[in-house]
Amino acid sequence: MYHVHLPKLEQMGLIEPSGNWYDIRRGPRFDEIEPLLRVIDDHRKKLPGDVL
Template structure:
């Protein structure tokens, strides 16, 4: 199961969705201004990000049971398997801050 979780977390879009659910059990997910055109920081178009979100990332997370996704409203909530990945998400969230601090020193 760890390997599957690491594959899921390998993508920044999926990590962002899951870590946002650590703080808030449910919310609407949309790439920043995805419907307005333009490019994201990594050069990915907002339209491409929106398409990948709806057709790749959210379905993958929903299929794994980590989220529940309402396609009509865009609402995303913790799924029945979220508790299984939660400790790993917390480790990543806290460990990343520690990693950054160690790089600055």
């Protein structure tokens, strides 16, 4: 399987692979986007379509 988004997220420091791409953890910059992810999660029912 070829991953497109995971390498980009790794380059941005948002995730880190833990041996393989099926086991990932938060990267050193994850804390920068966590508030945004919480807002998205809190309002997921108001988002259009199958966004999440």
